[in-house]
Amino acid sequence: MSLYIDLKYLKGLSHRLEMFKDRGNHLYNCRCSICGDSQRNKRKARGYFYRKKNDMFYKCHNCSVSQSFGTFLKNFDSEQYKQYVFERYAAGEGGVKSHTKPVFKFEAPVFNKPERLLDKIMDRLDSLPDDNEAVQYALGRQIPRNVFSRLYFIDNIKNIAQLNDKYKASIITEEPRLALPFLSETGNLMGVALRAMRGETLRYITIKIDEDAPTVFGLDQIDKSKTVTVVEGPIDSLFLENCIACAGTSFNKIDTLSLNDVRIVFDNQPKNKEVCKLISKYITIGYAVCLWPENVAEKDINEMILAGRSKEQIENIIDSNTVKGLEAEAKFMMWKKC
Numbered sequence: 523m524s525l526y527i528d529l530k531y532l533k534g535l536s537h538r539l540e541m542f543k544d545r546g547n548h549l550y551n552c553r554c555s556i557c558g559d560s561q562r563n564k565r566k567a568r569g570y571f572y573r574k575k576n577d578m579f580y581k582c583h584n585c586s587v588s589q590s591f592g593t594f595l596k597n598f599d600s601e602q603y604k605q606y607v608f609e610r611y612a613a614g615e616g617g618v619k620s621h622t623k624p625v626f627k628f629e630a631p632v633f634n635k636p637e638r639l640l641d642k643i644m645d646r647l648d649s650l651p652d653d654n655e656a657v658q659y660a661l662g663r664q665i666p667r668n669v670f671s672r673l674y675f676i677d678n679i680k681n682i683a684q685l686n687d688k689y690k691a692s693i694i695t696e697e698p699r700l701a702l703p704f705l706s707e708t709g710n711l712m713g714v715a716l717r718a719m720r721g722e723t724l725r726y727i728t729i730k731i732d733e734d735a736p737t738v739f740g741l742d743q744i745d746k747s748k749t750v751t752v753v754e755g756p757i758d759s760l761f762l763e764n765c766i767a768c769a770g771t772s773f774n775k776i777d778t779l780s781l782n783d784v785r786i787v788f789d790n791q792p793k794n795k796e797v798c799k800l801i802s803k804y805i806t807i808g809y810a811v812c813l814w815p816e817n818v819a820e821k822d823i824n825e826m827i828l829a830g831r832s833k834e835q836i837e838n839i840i841d842s843n844t845v846k847g848l849e850a851e852a853k854f855m856m857w858k859k860c
Contacts, residue, residue, distance in 0.1 A: 557585035
């Protein structure tokens with residue numbers, strides 16, 4: 523009943539919320555009426571109404587306000603709020619009148635944790651218009667829109683030092699970058715990979731927030747009860763199911779993650795001596811590895827997508843060419859050209 527009433531009043535005031543959109547599954551988006559959202563870009567909309575159990579809540583990814591729908595309505599339209607309170611608390615389950623007094627919840631103060639600060643210094647891709655540079659870059663790489671909520675745009679790389687002061691002296695450029703946050707299984711921010719978009723010499727810059735945590739992308743998304751695919755690049759991981767990326771070839775990080783079933787998918791570089799050494803190492807340790815067939819010319823997953831291969835085709839190629847143990851050793855001797 524409470525969800526029904528929340529949605530009734532939200533839809534009643536939707537025409538007064540700038541750029542209001544129904545994104546499906548009880549998720550609604552608009553420009554934030556509390557902070558006004560971006561003053562530079564009038565097309566940004568970073569306010570979200572979302573369902574939590576049987577109630578609606580509001581959160582802005584610009585000013586970081588987080589509150590119940592009732593609190594939002596109270597500040598937005600006090601007269602509508604009075605009627606809302608009457609409907610919400612005058613009726614119990616099934617619309618039967620309740621004689622219990624309404625219980626008002628007071629929200630505890632929220633401090634600037636790194637993951638909250640992340641939303642203050644950069645913008646999530648799914649909240650940006652299509653003409654934004656990072657959105658254009660992602661679309662050019664054919665990154666699917668359903669993962670835009672995992673990606674961010676930072677318009678000045680120097681701002682990243684707000685997450686960790688130790689980078690103030692080392693980051694001296696001011697270019698915009700695509701940001702890929704490394705989150706733990708519980709959603710805590712461990713680090714950020716910053717991808718160049720304008721041809722900068724340094725393609726990736728990795729920032730550590732938790733010095734002791736592994737810089738692995740995608741831990742917050744995987745199901746450990748299933749096979750976990752491990753790739754090199756964070757962007758490559760966005761195209762595969764149940765996939766994480768080690769942000770380079772430091773696959774020793776996976777030993778610390780308590781994963782039951784793992785397969786490692788290196789970039790397709792049979793002529794690269796370093797890659798060959800690493801594949802040999804992980805075959806010897808006992809990991810399952812993918813040895814790309816000769817008819818795959820592309821170097822990595824994203825290149826395969828750009829060449830016209832579908833996600834399903836790539837998954838099938840990986841499935842068919844993943845080997846382990848003695849079989850892996852034999853096929854690796856035939857595969858390597860280094």
